[in-house]
Each structure stands twice: as C-alpha cells, then as structure tokens.
Amino acid sequence: MRRRRFLGVGAAVIGAGAVGAFGVPPAARLLAEARPGRLLTSEVPLPEPFRVPLPVPPVLAPVRSDATTDHYEIVQRVAGLEILPGLRTEAWTYGGTFPGPTMVARAGREVVVRHRNELPVPSVVHLHGGHTPADSDGYPVDLLLPAGSSADHAAHAMAGMTGMAGMAGMSGTSGTGTVGRTVVGERSYTYPGHQRAATLWYHDHRMGFTGPGIWRGLAGFHLIGDEEEDALPLPRGERDLPLMLADRAFASDGSFRYPSVDPGLTVPGVTDDYMNGVLGDVILVNGAPWPRVEVDRAHYRLRLLNASNTRIYRLELDPQPADGGALVQIGGDGGLLETPIRHDAVEIAPAERFDVVVDFSRYPPGTSVRLTNRFGSERTGEVLRFDVTSRPVTDDATVPERLCTLERLDPGAAVTTRTFGFRRSRNDGWTINNRPYEPGRVLAAPALGTTEIWRFFSDVHHPVHLHLDQFQVLSRNGGDPGPYDAGWKDTVDLRPSEGVEVLVRFTDYPGTYMLHCHNLEHEDMAMMADFVVE
Ligand code: C2O
Ligand code: CU
Numbered sequence: 001m002r003r004r005r006f007l008g009v010g011a012a013v014i015g016a017g018a019v020g021a022f023g024v025p026p027a028a029r030l031l032a033e034a035r036p037g038r039l040l041t042s043e044v045p046l047p048e049p050f051r052v053p054l055p056v057p058p059v060l061a062p063v064r065s066d067a068t069t070d071h072y073e074i075v076q077r078v079a080g081l082e083i084l085p086g087l088r089t090e091a092w093t094y095g096g097t098f099p100g101p102t103m104v105a106r107a108g109r110e111v112v113v114r115h116r117n118e119l120p121v122p123s124v125v126h127l128h129g130g131h132t133p134a135d136s137d138g139y140p141v142d143l144l145l146p147a148g149s150s151a152d153h154a155a156h157a158m159a160g161m162t163g164m165a166g167m168a169g170m171s172g173t174s175g176t177g178t179v180g181r182t183v184v185g186e187r188s189y190t191y192p193g194h195q196r197a198a199t200l201w202y203h204d205h206r207m208g209f210t211g212p213g214i215w216r217g218l219a220g221f222h223l224i225g226d227e228e229e230d231a232l233p234l235p236r237g238e239r240d241l242p243l244m245l246a247d248r249a250f251a252s253d254g255s256f257r258y259p260s261v262d263p264g265l266t267v268p269g270v271t272d273d274y275m276n277g278v279l280g281d282v283i284l285v286n287g288a289p290w291p292r293v294e295v296d297r298a299h300y301r302l303r304l305l306n307a308s309n310t311r312i313y314r315l316e317l318d319p320q321p322a323d324g325g326a327l328v329q330i331g332g333d334g335g336l337l338e339t340p341i342r343h344d345a346v347e348i349a350p351a352e353r354f355d356v357v358v359d360f361s362r363y364p365p366g367t368s369v370r371l372t373n374r375f376g377s378e379r380t381g382e383v384l385r386f387d388v389t390s391r392p393v394t395d396d397a398t399v400p401e402r403l404c405t406l407e408r409l410d411p412g413a414a415v416t417t418r419t420f421g422f423r424r425s426r427n428d429g430w431t432i433n434n435r436p437y438e439p440g441r442v443l444a445a446p447a448l449g450t451t452e453i454w455r456f457f458s459d460v461h462h463p464v465h466l467h468l469d470q471f472q473v474l475s476r477n478g479g480d481p482g483p484y485d486a487g488w489k490d491t492v493d494l495r496p497s498e499g500v501e502v503l504v505r506f507t508d509y510p511g512t513y514m515l516h517c518h519n520l521e522h523e524d525m526a527m528m529a530d531f532v533v534e
C-alpha cells in the first residue's frame, strides 16, 4: 500500500527517471556522478599553495554566565581581511573574523547570543544542527535590520524579495523598533542546549540572500561538548581542530566575486549561468587559502565542515598511510557514532560535518601529507597540507571500538510517510514538490513527539537539510544507507536521481521550521519549504 502510493507520487513529482530510485536503480544512471555548479574564476593570480599557516578561529568568551546560562555578544560588521597575501578583502563578519568566533557550549547549559547588526544589509542567524525553539531558529524572514534603520528601511529591505506578498507580520510597526518579527539593531537568540555533543555551525539565513551572505563571510563553528564525549580518550586541545572548508573567487580589487543577478542585493538569485550553483577557484580552510599546519606524530581530531555554497569534496590524504583507512570517522552532523568507521576518503556535501581522527604517527617524521579533494581538478583538488614533525611527543589519545550507545529510531513507530521531490521546474526555479518557497506555505505539519518517515527524491544533486531535529538515514535507493550516512544527521546528500528515506522524530518545540536544499544557490532560488510542528 505504502509503496503503491509512493510510486504514484514519485512519478508525478519527479518524472520517470527517479521512480526506480527505491527499487532497481535505472539501468544507466548517467548522471550519478555529475556534480553541481559552475566555476567562477578569480581575477587575481592564485597564491602558491601551502604557504600560509592554518588559522584556528578564536573561541568566544561569554560576557557573563550564571547558574543556567552563558551569555554571548557578537557584532556583525564589515571587516577588511587579508585572505589572499597582499590583498584586502572586505568581508561580512561575525565579530571581525572569517570564520566567526567559535562558540564552545555545554550540553544542558543554555546559550544566549545577542547579535548586533552593523552590516549594510539585514541578517538572520541560524544555528545549523541546533535543537532550537522556533523564535530563535533563524526563520529566513525574521530579519535583524542594521542598527539605525527605520521602519521605512524595513519595508525597503523587503521590497525586492520574491514570494514576500502576504508575509506574516510585515504590515505595520510598533513603537519598539520592530516590524512584525523583524527587529532593528539587536536580537537575542536562545539555544537551550538540550542536545548531545556535536559539531554545529552558525550562519546567515536571510531570505533570498543566504548564498551571498555566507560567501562574504557569515559563518562560524558552534561546538557542543558533554560528559559522554569527555569520558572518551579522544584527541583534545590543540589536537582537536575545527576545519571549515569553503571555496571562493576574488575580483581584481580583492573583493569576493559572486554572480548575483543584482549586485545591490535587493533581488535574490544568481545569473542564469550559475543557476546550478557557484564554485570558487580558491579553497579556503578556516579562511586561509590552501594553508599548511605542522602536526605531531600523534592522533588529531579533525572536525570537517563543508561551508561551501555548492562544492562537494571527496577528501583523501595523500599519501595514504600503509594499509589505508586513514580517516577514522567518529562522528557526523549530530555527534558521535556508535562505532568508528575507517574511510580512505570522505565525501562531504555542503553543510555536512565529518568528525574524523587521523593518527599521524602512521607517517615517518618529515612527511608532508596533503588533504586532497578528488572531486576537484588542479588547484581545487588541493585543500590543506599537514607537515609531520619529528619532535618527540606524548599521545595517550586513542579511538575506542565503542564510542557510545545510540538510540535507533524505529521505522515501525513512524506514524506517516511523506515524500518530497527536489527538482528544477521550468518556470519556478528550484522547487520542493513543485512549489517554490513562499514563507507561511506549509508543506508538512507533523505532530510534536511523533516519528515520521520522510522520503526525498532528486533530479540533480541536492544536499537536503532539516531544521529542529537530527534524523537517521533508513535507506538509500531502496537499499542500505550509504557509507557517509551513519549516525544522527541533519543534512543528507542526494546524488542525481536518488531516493533517500530518513526517520525523524519531532521533539520539544512546536512552531515553524525549514526543510531545504543546502546548495545555497538552490536555496536562495526557492528550494525551501516550511514545516510546522503542532
Ligand atoms: Cu545551514 Cu537552514 O541551514
Ligand atoms: Cu539548519
């Protein structure tokens, strides 16, 4: 019964090509390896690789803490950064750096972040992977307008946006500087911290302009720790490295180059050529082009985050250590896996995180080990270089064979199955179930506390992301989950003409949340939907 209904919907939503996605794969899945995006080249000479040291973003200190809560403040502002040696790049930043400062939070403690917007544009802050009440989730039209803007500015800021008609709360002003859920100057976001240790990130989520916002620098790490993780002998301190991967392109004056259809950023979207996504020709790690880092002959934890708009990486160490299995995955988007997975390579789509441990004692002292991207070519095939030192070290870190006990969501407990087709439509750009995004249009209304099966279909490549709760991948193309689908996840990568089923339980917070493609050009060009937890 379920299958028949599903096939019917699938055929209508996606077209014949994907119908086989849950059964026998189409005989020739020609597009299976096609990766999205078009290369935007820099107008300046690219720097030599492996010259600049790897920066590690500063950890943000709370402005005050009490028994339950840590309070932070971040000023969003324009900053001139030297990203390419000798060139100044005007970035949009959290607190003056790119990446923004790393938030280090503790499970069970509440975090309140007060953001002040001194950018020239409205912003929205989203904690990606956060288990967050709706009013702090960064719904894309809950704008934080620049300090000093008037209500007129508010109306103006909204004027060019598509799909804005009838948006809740945009009519009328109040005496307190707010327009509906739009706020001028400052806004506090509350993260209750009812979630396990995980590598999260925060980023801009402004309606129609998330792509250019993140491209210009609005992204940072948010790490959550807990006792379960502390009890494990994993690498810590300087041997626990957050690595934010992001490709960018630069204009001749050093500014970030981006193919906005409207350089003034009042109309969302990119020029037609870049409709399928923007790829840069410079690979940044923590904001530095192809950096290098000295490592001891010891275990390191690498928290890999793909903060690129569109680019998918296949990460591999070169050379591989004898016997391979260099990248020992201990965690994914939603924290620790039950048992480690040894990979030779990790494929990471936009917004995904892979927490891996690398034992550099498997290399002779003096070895230069490149982190390469097998999906790139020439310069985009290189990412970062580790230079293994010969200094004597102590290292008591190991990766236990059992990391934690994970709750398995039970497919038998699912109260319903919903299907979401991610595809490009002839007239409406990028759509979910043939609908371009419109704030307030609800595509699903799951009941609080229930578990559902959500099935996603793709035409081309789409990394699908859910807000509010992490999910577990149940199947891929009718078979077992793939090698990169383990553990709790909030983003799952669909290759062309694929079908993926996930199990998700909607917990704790009612309200409006997002389901969207995390290819940021697709997202900005309407591949989003609201779901409401009731
Ligand atoms: Cu990382 Cu709704 O996004
Ligand atoms: Cu998110």
Ligand code: CU
Binding pocket: 422, 461, 462, 463, 517, 518, 519, 522, 523, 527
């Ligand atoms: Cu997409």
